[in-house]
Amino acid sequence: MEPKEWYYRLGEQTFMVSTKPELLSHDFIQDSFADPIMYWAKPVSSENLKIMLDNSCLVGLYLKSPEPLPSSESPVAPLQSPFNFTQIGMARLVTDYTTIAFLTDVFVVPEHQGKGLGKWMIQCVKELTDAMSGLRRIMFMAKNAPHAVKFYEELLDAKVHDQERSQVVFMSNRTAGLDA
Numbered sequence: 015m016e017p018k019e020w021y022y023r024l025g026e027q028t029f030m031v032s033t034k035p036e037l038l039s040h041d042f043i044q045d046s047f048a049d050p051i052m053y054w055a056k057p058v059s060s061e062n063l064k065i066m067l068d069n070s071c072l073v074g075l076y077l078k079s080p081e082p083l084p085s086s087e088s089p090v091a092p093l094q095s096p097f098n099f100t101q102i103g104m105a106r107l108v109t110d111y112t113t114i115a116f117l118t119d120v121f122v123v124p125e126h127q128g129k130g131l132g133k134w135m136i137q138c139v140k141e142l143t144d145a146m147s148g149l150r151r152i153m154f155m156a157k158n159a160p161h162a163v164k165f166y167e168e169l170l171d172a173k174v175h176d177q178e179r180s181q182v183v184f185m186s187n188r189t190a191g192l193d194a
């Protein structure tokens with residue numbers, strides 16, 4: 015898949031969503047996996063992180079810094095992101111880029127939550143899945159809570175397919191004309 019980027023201005027701040035793997039901050043991903051807010055994840059070895067990133071599409075959400083950061087002060091590892099965007103969120107598609115996509119690791123750092131960035135990032139993800147010519151379904155799990163269900167029903171045209179006490183399993187509506 016060709017790399018894609020989207021930009022969003024909110025007051026003085028500029029945000030970017032990008033699929034470019036070279037922009038990702040491995041430290042940000044590992045720190046997020048370690049955060050109890052991502053209760054379903056935990057940090058992985060750097061070798062496994064590389065395998066994970068090589069075999070899925072991790073969509074990064076970034077905040078543009080007002081000035082380029084000196085590399086020594088950059089919160090982003092300089093070799094991975096040599097310019098002034100700081101990663102503040104992500105979503106990950108595990109996919110064959112054609113027929114099926116599993117969405118996971120949807121996260122926006124708490125200080126930037128509630129500004130519409132999560133919805134915008136998922137709309138960008140939907141553009142990616144809409145471009146998959148043979149897509150049958152997007153599947154994912156979410157918190158079994160009304161606000162989470164509403165969020166995904168509205169953004170991804172998905173319905174709860176199964177549920178347990180704390181989690182719901184979603185499938186997007188079947189694409190017309192395709193089986194399964």
Ligand SMILES: CC(C)(COP(=O)(O)OP(=O)(O)OC[C@H]1O[C@@H](n2cnc3c(N)ncnc32)[C@H](O)[C@@H]1OP(=O)(O)O)[C@@H](O)C(=O)NCCC(=O)NCCS
Nearest residue numbers: 051120121122127128129130131132133156157161162165
């Ligand atoms: C879910 C999450 C990515 C939403 O990002 P965001 O930037 O705050 O989202 P937005 O500002 O675009 O939209 C907020 C909406 O998301 C809804 N939402 C969905 N899931 C949510 C969650 N787990 N926590 C908080 N809000 C959530 C809110 O109810 C709100 O709905 P409203 O606009 O109807 O009031 C973010 O809250 C987050 O990272 N949560 C922790 C990790 C997580 O739970 N990920 C999802 C796993 S299913």
